[in-house]
Amino acid sequence: MKWFSRGDGEGFVVAFVNNLVQLLILAPLCTGVLGFSPGLIYGRILPGVAISFLVGNLFYAWQARLLAKREGRTDVTALPYGISTPGLFAHVFLVMLPAKQLAIAQGLSDPERFAWHAGLVACFLGGLLEFGGSFVAEKVRRHTPVAAMLATLGGVGLGFLGLAFFFQAYAQPVIGIVMLVLVFVVFFGRVKFRGGLPATLVLLAVGTAIAWATGLAPVGGPAVQPLEHVRFYFPWPVVGELWAAFSGGHILAYLSVVIPIGLLGVLASLQNIESAAAAGDRYPATPSLVVSGLGTLAAAAFGSPFPTSIYIGHPAWKKLGARAGYSALNGVFITLVCVTGTMAALTWLIPAEAGIAIILWIGSIIAAQAFEVTEKKYYPAVIVGLFPALAAWVMLVVKTAVGAGGASLDASLLSAAHAAGAYLGGGFALEQGFLYSAMIWSATIVCIIDRAWLRAAGWCALGALLALTGLMHAYALTGRDTVIDLPLLAWATGTLTPGRNLLPAGGAALGYALAALVFLLAKFITVPRAEDEVA
Known part of the structure; x- marks a missing residue:
């Protein structure tokens, strides 16, 4: 199987836009909800995200070629991989935001660093759990009802991803209602745009146009310099910060979040590996899960507080004709966006309101899945x-x-x-x-x-x-x-x-x-x- 096939181009666009939407949500959450400084976001967090993306996507591309060679096939599709959506919101709202509020209440001198440290600890512990859980995931899954696992995720999807962004949509109803309808038409109506244009790309473009027409963009107003932070940020390990984070009292305080999210991440990744097997690509579970855990550990070691996981949707990329190349391209281009400060310009250009309907849809799907795969x-x-x-x-x-x-x-x-x-x-x-x-x-x-x-x-x-x-x-x-x-x-x-x-x-x-x-x-x-x- 070649590194790049005709379908890898379209598969890359879809994967890149989906991950870009996540980053467009991540950056405003770090700025607006957590109050993190641009230096921390663009200099530490996003370069850490880049390392985790590169580690995972290049491995899964190589793994696809290895499977193709072993089975003598040319139609093997790499497992999709990126930031865990439930983990992203859990770490923002359930770990870092409470940590910052606690730091402010206690009068600590640097609440931002305290909150970031809490996120690093949660991410590192989650990565350890993913790594270790990869060897026992099947046993845990056998003893835990499917309804219990999926209901736990469904509640997060319904509340933190669904209702939260439904509120935000109605805070700006002109763009909010229009984007909700468009997202629901495309995804719930199971239609596509003429010309084969990727749906997420079209939705982002329409949302951005409405935002500029209604004054929601540029984000931050004309005083913001969109190219101010555009320069190269070399990913450096933050071992010293991670050590300080572990000695800062964050471990036990957030175990009630880290353990369930890490465990659900392992099981969700396992389910997605099984989904790939059903589509004809049988990947070994243990190494696939191990690398997902290593990606999360790499994220924490380089400054990102956000865990990674194997994505749902492998059959969709397979139908697009994507093979190994789309995964490698996705890892490289997301890395470039994260280490060059380009996200600063993108978040200035594209407001969060342009993408929140997509996240709301993801929350709805997560909640609906709990019923779809559970006996009545x-x-x-x-x-x-x-x-x-x-x-x-x-x-x-x-x-x-x-x-x-x-x-x-x-x-x-x-x-x-x-x-x-x-x-x-x-x-x-x-x-x-x-x-x-x-x-x-x-x-x-x-x-x-x-x-x-x-x-x-x-x-x-x-x-x-x-x-x-x-x-x-x-x-x-x-x-x-x-x-x-x-x-x-x-x-x-x-x-x-x-x-x-x-x-x-x-x-x-x-x-x-x-x-x-x-x-x-x-x-x-x-x-x-x-x-x-x-x-």
Whole structure:
């Protein structure tokens, strides 16, 4: 098989535009949500992204040629690869934003660096989990219901990718509504533009034109110099910063986010490898997953806080006639965009509103997939599994609004809210470790539907353990934010303050333990009933 075929050109355009949309979202999130400086974004983060792209895309292109040579074929398509979309939003909203708010609340001198360090730790730990998980992914997958895994992702898609950007679309309804309709027509209507133009390229062009016509562009106004940051940024390892990040107390604080996202990344990549196998390209799972993990580790080592993964959509690139060349071209050109500061000019030219409808569609697809590949009888498990992530997104909005209004998150505010019927305390408890609770609740309901009482008890026992250790449902108010509360760690290190509750989520732990007891007794106190029989 040749390095480049006729279909690689179109495959490259589609892959490049899809990844460019992600970068167009990433850069404004780093600027607007996290308040990162241009020097950090263009000098550290994007060069780190470039390294991770180059490592993965070149490997998967080489892997495709190796498979073609081994099987004597010329129609092998490389696995698509890039930044993990759920990981991108999880690390921005669930790791770096809370870290920055905590740094501000504590009066630290450099909140930006503190937040970046939290992202580096999360990315590095996620990469380690991907690397190690590649050897046991199949075992974990066999013991975790599909509904539980996909509901966890679906909640993130519905809340952080769906509702969040639906709100943003209606904040600028002229471009927002038009772009929503165009994206839905193309992707939900399963149509393409005449002339074979890539849909994402056309959508970006239309969105950009509307933005310039309505005054949303240029981003930042005429005072911004779009070529100011365009120069070469050599990717340098940030080993010193990574070491400082690990000694900065970020590890345990974000395990409740890192572990589920890393685990879901491994399983999602595994599913995409299986999707490629169904299309005729059978790649070995372990080396494919190992390199995805190494790409994430390389990202963290060179300054990027964003994990990578094997993408969904291999069959689509295969239908385009793409082979190995599209992957190599994608890696090279995305690298050039990231190390030359070109993203500064692109984000000035193309506002986020031009691409948010595509991200909203991705969120919708992630949520819909939870139902598409789950048996109908397990739909209740999927729906309940969506609730914790939606709760986490709502609480993020509440905390942001409270902070923007100058109020403080304290016990008096929670008491007043509870008296008014707004149970913010329950919302904050659900927010902490919501990926865990989503998986536990969804898996428990799957077991209930199957009347697998012992397995249901096991999932509730896991919930009790996580709550008892503080990794789930335990939170502490910082004035502007809520953070995970780990007093057991403070007790073990001798830093526990007097009067502090040693069991931060003791009530939740007891609740899960009693639920486990209910399931252990269920076999003896219940009998099956007919579908039409009244309970």
